[in-house]
Amino acid sequence: MAGIADVARAASVSKATASRALTGSGYVSEQTRARVVEAAASLGYVASTAAVSLATGRTRNIGVVMPYVSRWFFAEVLEGIQDALLRHGYDLTLYDARPGTEGRTRVFDDFLARKRFDGLIAVGLEPSDNELGRLVSIGRPVVSVVGPPSEAGVVALDDLHAARRATEHLLGLGHTRIAFLGGGGEHQAFVDATRLRGYAVTMEAAGVEPHHVPSAVSLPGGYAAAVDLLGDTRERPTAIVGTCDEVAIGAIIAARRLGIPVPSSLSVVGIDNHEYAEMFSLTTLEQSPQAQGARAAEMLLQRLREPDVPMAEVRLQATLILRSSTAPPPGVPSVAVGSAPAPR
Amino acid sequence: MAGIADVARAASVSKATASRALTGSGYVSEQTRARVVEAAASLGYVASTAAVSLATGRTRNIGVVMPYVSRWFFAEVLEGIQDALLRHGYDLTLYDARPGTEGRTRVFDDFLARKRFDGLIAVGLEPSDNELGRLVSIGRPVVSVVGPPSEAGVVALDDLHAARRATEHLLGLGHTRIAFLGGGGEHQAFVDATRLRGYAVTMEAAGVEPHHVPSAVSLPGGYAAAVDLLGDTRERPTAIVGTCDEVAIGAIIAARRLGIPVPSSLSVVGIDNHEYAEMFSLTTLEQSPQAQGARAAEMLLQRLREPDVPMAEVRLQATLILRSSTAPPPGVPSVAVGSAPAPR
DNA sequence: TTGTATGCGTTATCAA
């Protein structure tokens, strides 16, 4: 409970000097600074955040708004943000804003309006116009992870590119009957729509017909959709692009259950490089949600330091990780078989 | 940016009355209260949390400390806490304290010491003596989710009971060669140790030998451990108790890959009723992390309201959910086969 | 380099 007055007294200086010594602002002789610091330490002095905030107008706290926290991508981003903020001594207050809930309304109307933070990180928020209005009216810098370009800072995967790469990989192997699994539900997410578009564009450019299979964006969702899709022997595709690894892995599990060998009868590719991807030998386009979260946090803190420099838009390129869930379609010989061995 | 002074002026009352009208403390005539409230609304007045905290000593914020946020259990608990706090208008600031990291030290030494919260919820923290000391020295009420009894409030699953039920279920089906998968690593968690004990005690009481197979507590961890365990045809168990569903599901996936049919050649039971449990037909002992989180939050808020009533210790009993990952061991006829059909 | 005095936006105490 020791206040700065106690510290000042113990070091026999004024509160002002004590404050300067502790915060490192303004001139203080090295001698007295040491005395103050020692006094503070021995008294176990910790500045009251409320008082500091009131006096400075800054909270040393960052707000994070996300629609889910228990889904892999979001949890990973959160960890990345937390890590980065920790390093800079910033606190993190979390706002859960599940789409379509009453809680979400309260978050936008009441909680965010309290401005208990110096800046905001919005992860996959997809705000309505109304919500977006509230967001900007808060008057604090915002960085979003995932999502379309905006005036705020953005850190996101280049979804179009990732989906294109995934599709091209399968086309390159000789597949033509390639289905895209994911999205299309009630709360169609921007990410999934973009990836679907990347897939569709690539398919059309190659002169083959795209085939979108709606699916909940989760492992059980991918499983269920794949069971339906693969159960019909006649129209069965030879390859699947999952909108994310969870969906792709669900499809692999479904295939195994149905006795369809992967990759010899069915190729599957995902986007993420999820924690489980290796265990399922999933070929995928890697992104790092943790790195994205950390990057967003750094960008926001940078902005707080220098309010004048405009914030950037960072588009990350996913890199293909080849594992063994993809191969040429049945009947088509492997490329390696038909060509000369590559020189070493 | 409107302050309470602006509201007061607009309603032509003093700041004091404005404050009383808005906070609902002290006498205010219904007439003026309405005037003040309307003025506040039309000005878009939102009280400065910093000023309120400074004046009242309360933050309307709850700190949550957990070692992971991306693991299923923790993420679910977090959602439960968030939900409950939201309903009561409380903010949530999150502290990530992964065991063995430098960040964890900083959380305990610096971040928590700032006391930016009225109370703390510790989820599966397993603090060292040193850390525990810091925790109590903060002087704020604490509720822990998961973990041993303490002076603080506790909300947790009865792990001993859950593991016993799981083991008894398998014993009752006629299994004798039952392995326990999970825990035993470097950061042996209290939960896993307790569940292991519940298993071991039950096995010994039944006169059969317990067999603990160490495993990382995750789906890939369970998979890897099960591949090793089941690969050895000679010493293969007929049943597995997973310390949690993730481990159990990993084991099921491993069994499928190895061509071992579940449940006819191998029974698997878990603890959790994880999001994926149904999709793998996993028999399991259900608990609700969300409910535990919400319960902990309510308990803490209750304590803040009435500081005198001591906090309780809530032990939840898991309930067995029968799916089709468990059956009698090979060679032993199903109970139903050997007995008269049950009356309808 | 240090000290004095004021402000930050509320709530709470005391009179009126």
Add this chain to the structure above:
DNA sequence: TTGATAACGCATACAA
């Protein structure tokens, strides 16, 4: 029932 005014604990402009 209301209003003036003093905390709350710190940072900072200004003076010394």
